[in-house]
Amino acid sequence: MGRWSRAVAKEFVAWLDRPDGLRWLDVGCGTGVLSAVVSARCRPRVVLGVDHSAAFVRAAESVVPAPAGFLVGDAMALPVRDAGCDVVVSGLALNFLPDPAGAVAEMARAVRPGGPVAAYVWDYAGGMGLLRRFWDAAVAVDPSAAALDEGRRFPVCRPEALRAVWAGAGLVDVRVVPLSTSTVFTGFTDLWEPFLSGPGPAPGYVAALSPGRREELRAALDAAVPRETDGSIVLGARAWAVRGCAP
Template sequence: MTHREEHRFDVWTAGADYERYMGRWSRPVAERFTGWLGLPGRLLWLDVGCGTGGLSATVAARCRPRTVLAVDRSPGYAAWARSAATAGTHVAVADATALPVRDGACDAVVSGLTLNFLEPPAAAVAEMVRAVRPGGPVAAYVWDYAGGMDLLRLFWGAATLADPSAAALDERRRFPLCRPEALSALWTGAGLGDVSVVPIEVPMVFADFADLWEPFLRGQGPAPGYLAALPAAERERVRDTLRAAVPCGPDGSVTLTARAWAVRGWRAG
């Protein structure tokens, strides 16, 4: 299966549906990520691949920025982020490989859950480095598809049991930028110094299996996109296989763990 064939399921258009599927879990990661960065106030931040604006909103709420510029190539996601943005946050439609800022214009450049969907990611990181001022930080975080993202591990395990061809679409196989070594190498290769990588773990608590399953039917991202393309009978087979694999508590609730890897480096001064 080619990269083009794999990406045919990667749909990014409806902000509300993404929020229900993954946005609600990415926001706690954004809070811990910005805390780890520990940057001072009154900075000009650039959020690359902002999606529905979870990281931008966290920066605005927690980091006392002078200005936040958020960009995403999806008009639908950018519109959602713009609708929820507070004063001082500006959202634009732009590609990560052609950022609409001057060289060295930003004090800090960040990106959340985006790197694996940029081709090639090295070009996007080079743009992030170009955009940050000398001595400034470039930082990002991605899901640990390789083993620390329980929700997707369970989903693709169930999908592969029900449909062996789904194995080729498993994000653990598709996205190599999900481990510390790969992220560190990408940052070092971009010329950034003092590179560090840390894990960030957050709980994912679902009221019941329906609360876990329903967002997969909304078509946003690789797994829901794959599911939307299945005939109804096959989709139900994946659902039933996943239901059998998911650990439910006595009250029917489901508690999983989501791990992300955060990477940070500094442009030479």
């Protein structure tokens, strides 16, 4: 999904509509996609990205210039003082944290009074056409695959759950909105090959299959995806964005 994460990050930052010169904290920054968009579009005073993965932090440092900086750190114990940031954000990371509610409470600790805490997550349950078709095909071939389906595993990636987590952290004026883009593939090979390598539940599941079962899954997915007249495949991709302010 890395192909489309930048497009959604741009929509998210535009939706936040923050002024120049602010201090930003990017929690679960990964390889720096959201930090890069903030740096390019918001003229921040500083952007601090924090991630538990040293490899991700090194990757972010290699591609995102100052005023962004990156640290290896824990989302449950952010390396910033109370109310030390003007804006705290997180992109496509909340559902991978062991305690999303605790992480959002920590994000709320880090933001100044009146400042926003905001995040976005893929809508795994219904808005991710690629993954929805993948897991539906996988379950048709292997019913046990249902336990790995992100739509079931990540209930926080739904509007009502996000609202509850933000309100539970004491944030006010909570809003949740959809952010949409399209995933475009030149053909089925372009769609299928990313499942054969890389991180994530779906590639991990494919890697564990026997060659015969993998071919069954490939055929089932091939039959399930729609084609344009030129053979390309266009699927929707939706994220949910949530924002609340510190009282």
